[in-house]
Amino acid sequence: MVLAKHVNPEELLEQLQRTDGKIHRHHAQQENVGNFLTPYSSRYNAQHEISKFRIPQNGAPADAVHQMLKDELDLDGRPNLNLASFVGTYMEREAEALMVENLAKNMSDADEYPAMMQMHARCVSIIANLWGAQKGETAIGTATTGSSEAIHLGGLAMKRRWQEMRTAEGKDVLKPNIIMGANAQVALEKFARYFEVEARILPVSEKSHFRLDPELVKQSIDENTIGVFVILGSTYTGHYEPVEDISNILDEYQAKTGIDIPIHVDAASGGFIAPFTHAQAGGPKWDFKLPRVKSINTSGHKFGLVYAGVGWIIWRDEKMLPKHLIFELHYLGGTEESYTLNFSRPGAQVIAQYYNLIHLGFNGYKAIMENALHNARLLSKSLEATGWYTCVSDIHRKKGTYTYAGSQDAVLGKEDETSADYNAGLPVVAFRFSDQFKKEYPHVKQEAVSKLLRMKQYIIPNYPLPPNEEKIEILRVVVRESMSLNLLDKLICDTIEVTEGLIQADAFHLSALYSAATTIEKSHQSAGKDAKARHKQDGMAPFGLLPPDLVPLLHEFLRRDDPSSGSVGAGDGDWRAHASDEDLVIESWSQGFLVGSLIIMAAITIANMRRKVLLHKFILLEQLMAMSHGTFCFMDFKGYGWYLSGTATLLYLSWIVHNLVAWMKIKPFFIDRRSMFKQETGIWVRNIYLSTLALTVPVNIFQIFNNFRFFNNINNLYTYVRPYEPLIRDPWWVFTCLTLFHVIRKCYGTGFVELIRKSPRFGILLAAILLSMSFTALDIVASIHNFIGSTDGINPWWKLSLVFKCLTDTIMLDDFKTELKRLGIIRIQKQEERRNSVALVLDDKEERELEFADALNTNPARYHDLNNFNWNNALNPTDDPQGRLRHASMENSRSSEARVEPHNGNAMRGTKIGRLPGLRSFGFENIKPGKKAKADGHADDEERGSATEEQIRDNGNHIGGGIGKQCAPDERVTNMPSSVDAIDFQTRQEGY
Numbered sequence: 001m002v003l004a005k006h007v008n009p010e011e012l013l014e015q016l017q018r019t020d021g022k023i024h025r026h027h028a029q030q031e032n033v034g035n036f037l038t039p040y041s042s043r044y045n046a047q048h049e050i051s052k053f054r055i056p057q058n059g060a061p062a063d064a065v066h067q068m069l070k071d072e073l074d075l076d077g078r079p080n081l082n083l084a085s086f087v088g089t090y091m092e093r094e095a096e097a098l099m100v101e102n103l104a105k106n107m108s109d110a111d112e113y114p115a116m117m118q119m120h121a122r123c124v125s126i127i128a129n130l131w132g133a134q135k136g137e138t139a140i141g142t143a144t145t146g147s148s149e150a151i152h153l154g155g156l157a158m159k160r161r162w163q164e165m166r167t168a169e170g171k172d173v174l175k176p177n178i179i180m181g182a183n184a185q186v187a188l189e190k191f192a193r194y195f196e197v198e199a200r201i202l203p204v205s206e207k208s209h210f211r212l213d214p215e216l217v218k219q220s221i222d223e224n225t226i227g228v229f230v231i232l233g234s235t236y237t238g239h240y241e242p243v244e245d246i247s248n249i250l251d252e253y254q255a256k257t258g259i260d261i262p263i264h265v266d267a268a269s270g271g272f273i274a275p276f277t278h279a280q281a282g283g284p285k286w287d288f289k290l291p292r293v294k295s296i297n298t299s300g301h302k303f304g305l306v307y308a309g310v311g312w313i314i315w316r317d318e319k320m321l322p323k324h325l326i327f328e329l330h331y332l333g334g335t336e337e338s339y340t341l342n343f344s345r346p347g348a349q350v351i352a353q354y355y356n357l358i359h360l361g362f363n364g365y366k367a368i369m370e371n372a373l374h375n376a377r378l379l380s381k382s383l384e385a386t387g388w389y390t391c392v393s394d395i396h397r398k399k400g401t402y403t404y405a406g407s408q409d410a411v412l413g414k415e416d417e418t419s420a421d422y423n424a425g426l427p428v429v430a431f432r433f434s435d436q437f438k439k440e441y442p443h444v445k446q447e448a449v450s451k452l453l454r455m456k457q458y459i460i461p462n463y464p465l466p467p468n469e470e471k472i473e474i475l476r477v478v479v480r481e482s483m484s485l486n487l488l489d490k491l492i493c494d495t496i497e498v499t500e501g502l503i504q505a506d507a508f509h510l511s512a513l514y515s516a517a518t519t520i521e522k523s524h525q526s527a528g529k530d531a532k533a534r535h536k537q538d539g540m541a542p543f544g545l546l547p548p549d550l551v552p553l554l555h556e557f558l559r560r561d562d563p564s565s566g567s568v569g570a571g572d573g574d575w576r577a578h579a580s581d582e583d584l585v586i587e588s589w590s591q592g593f594l595v596g597s598l599i600i601m602a603a604i605t606i607a608n609m610r611r612k613v614l615l616h617k618f619i620l621l622e623q624l625m626a627m628s629h630g631t632f633c634f635m636d637f638k639g640y641g642w643y644l645s646g647t648a649t650l651l652y653l654s655w656i657v658h659n660l661v662a663w664m665k666i667k668p669f670f671i672d673r674r675s676m677f678k679q680e681t682g683i684w685v686r687n688i689y690l691s692t693l694a695l696t697v698p699v700n701i702f703q704i705f706n707n708f709r710f711f712n713n714i715n716n717l718y719t720y721v722r723p724y725e726p727l728i729r730d731p732w733w734v735f736t737c738l739t740l741f742h743v744i745r746k747c748y749g750t751g752f753v754e755l756i757r758k759s760p761r762f763g764i765l766l767a768a769i770l771l772s773m774s775f776t777a778l779d780i781v782a783s784i785h786n787f788i789g790s791t792d793g794i795n796p797w798w799k800l801s802l803v804f805k806c807l808t809d810t811i812m813l814d815d816f817k818t819e820l821k822r823l824g825i826i827r828i829q830k831q832e833e834r835r836n837s838v839a840l841v842l843d844d845k846e847e848r849e850l851e852f853a854d855a856l857n858t859n860p861a862r863y864h865d866l867n868n869f870n871w872n873n874a875l876n877p878t879d880d881p882q883g884r885l886r887h888a889s890m891e892n893s894r895s896s897e898a899r900v901e902p903h904n905g906n907a908m909r910g911t912k913i914g915r916l917p918g919l920r921s922f923g924f925e926n927i928k929p930g931k932k933a934k935a936d937g938h939a940d941d942e943e944r945g946s947a948t949e950e951q952i953r954d955n956g957n958h959i960g961g962g963i964g965k966q967c968a969p970d971e972r973v974t975n976m977p978s979s980v981d982a983i984d985f986q987t988r989q990e991g992y
Ligand SMILES: Cc1ncc(COP(=O)(O)O)c(C=O)c1O
Pocket: 086, 145, 146, 147, 148, 149, 185, 187, 231, 233, 234, 235, 266, 268, 269, 299, 311
């Protein structure tokens, strides 16, 4: 029996209830609930179930339904232990009573509930004054359902004002943009998307304390910027963003350009903290005291201390709220103005807000906020004192200090200290494992802390920081007013207990904790890398590409869930643990692609390999070494990390060999007169080429070392160096290939197109270079930003780049000199043929075929075999006039072959072109008889160099005899200057 199948519980129950082909269901609403046999019969009768998906025909008694729903809701987490949320979970009994009494009141019925509307207006006024409303301005605002709605209204007002201003100036309004940090809450991004404004999301970093960086704001604004969203209290870490600094930058910009860019402050949490605490917003101004701050929002249901359902937006002056957004309603007998997105909204929450404001007063709020900050500091310091954790939030560090100085720094403050002694921020504790902890216990993952604390009923999310810093995962506790010192004490004890347990557990047992989903409160980005980062967290497919049935198979195949696999441990180098399902598919595909392509290229190399040609052996070696690194995703054994890095070592060696091959190819061309450089410069370039190439060796060794340390979870340095790897890998071979093109262009005077048309292999070579470089660029981007493929190099891009890089060698197996010579010989042969056959031998089409064949044949000695000469005709040249001409041509061709055929006649067995006679055997004037054909430093030439003067003369005579009948040598010389350029290697050797 197969046990591993999906069980649908609904179907299962239906099956069990099915007797005699009918479903016998007892619904709670059926009459037998009126059974009085036991006091519990109506509520707990096990035969009754609640209708789930369709409305029942008949209702059910209130007490029964109440009890059943209550029982089900008991499965929820406890709001008070939901330490992930900023939203209030406690209100006093009196406030609750007020709310219950006014639950039925709707904010949209202003005329019906004037008293409630008065309270609403008072709240707006109180909050506006708390936020520094200025004399001479008429602040205006409204309650909303939360900060999200308020943010959308603030954004809309900015967009409309910008449109009106631009239209008045006769400018276009087509491309509005808005600035925000990558740490922005989803509501801000939603505004941009829903209301068609380009969101310029600026990266955050440790340096900017994971919040909007004023410098980046400066670089990102322009005339189309409708405003800047500045967050007072980042959802991730609780840091306040520097409103005043950003305001100053916008002031400077306005002074320079005349463009006035407003600020909207998203003070969802901070709006009810900063005004009350001693720390304020850390010194600088953040509210309406800054003229550039045009609107501010807050969530009444966060630190406004009301239950969920109320937010606030205030504009500093009614002029800031464009008339266009205000609707005048004549409804239910009255006239009212509406500028909210929702029409009906709960009134009870507004009443509760007013209750809090007047019941607590300024000092009440102040005491609560100071207390929350104190508790948050206590938690932060306790966590850091363990040495296991370090805080990413900074509210527990002395004002102006932002670095963790070690556990000894975690001392509790003096009795009378206040938040003013510390960095300002939300009472949020964002913490992570300390570096020391990660080093000592690499098998423990942070998400396990979240999961184990969940078992103790605390809800504490573990999630990655915003894009750009997503490598850092944090656990986050929002210290709300409802967290008593007693509860805090318990939380600290439980966290320590859980961490101790994790330290003692072995990797195998812990692995069970790592696969299931973690809830992340902040997981707003819906596509691209952010979705991917979220996915990596919660184990769901980001794009839903994979059929669910395939996923377990994939995991099994790629050892995803096998605790004995991975790179032994649970650190960053354990790439499988971090990879999404799509990553696994892409990785296995790309490794297969790498190995497959390299096998084919190796086969081609072997098939074309010629004896004594070292170059070919190197090319094969390069391919074989790189191949090994396309296998690790299928491996699974202890010490797997060593295997991964071992094959990576071969890959690094393969790069070095590739560059060695590039050197062997380019060697003759540095001081050549056709090279890109003058002779003296050429020597310099050669020296630079060689010395920098030599320098890559220690850097490669360093990175091999880093690779071992990373994939065995010892150290992360590898990831920082990785984006720079192309610098130690690519410049040499790319330079070599480009030099080849340059020399060919110079020799033949042909453009790229002509060259590619003549010899398609150059087209393929060029395409391979371009593709390789493009994939390298993608690899670099992927190593910095996590889009497809992770920043640790587990991505398809470098593999694609490598395949096309190796292709450049496979396409040009021979050294360039041989390649050029081959082209030169073909060219001469063709010119000779044309001359000899007086254009009758080949028609246009034949000629094209010939040239194509030329380009494909590495051995011009086989040229005629492949062009199907009519040998019968050729043997009886007198039979027809064309035959005679062909005969002449054939004679000439044979003489060429004789030149081409080595003396031992083994051309068909793969004679090196290097053995072919050089141009001086054509008897050109620049050839000095008596001088031995000298090698130019290349192995091929060593062999060619053995040609004796006699042989040269022989060849010269032979050729001269054959060709001279048709065309005088001098004439040929003038006719073939470019050919001379191409193959006359002898004369350019001087001085080298
Ligand atoms: C900075 C920030 N802005 C906006 C919001 C959205 O607020 P609301 O849930 O009240 O719509 C939140 C919620 O956490 C927040 O932290």
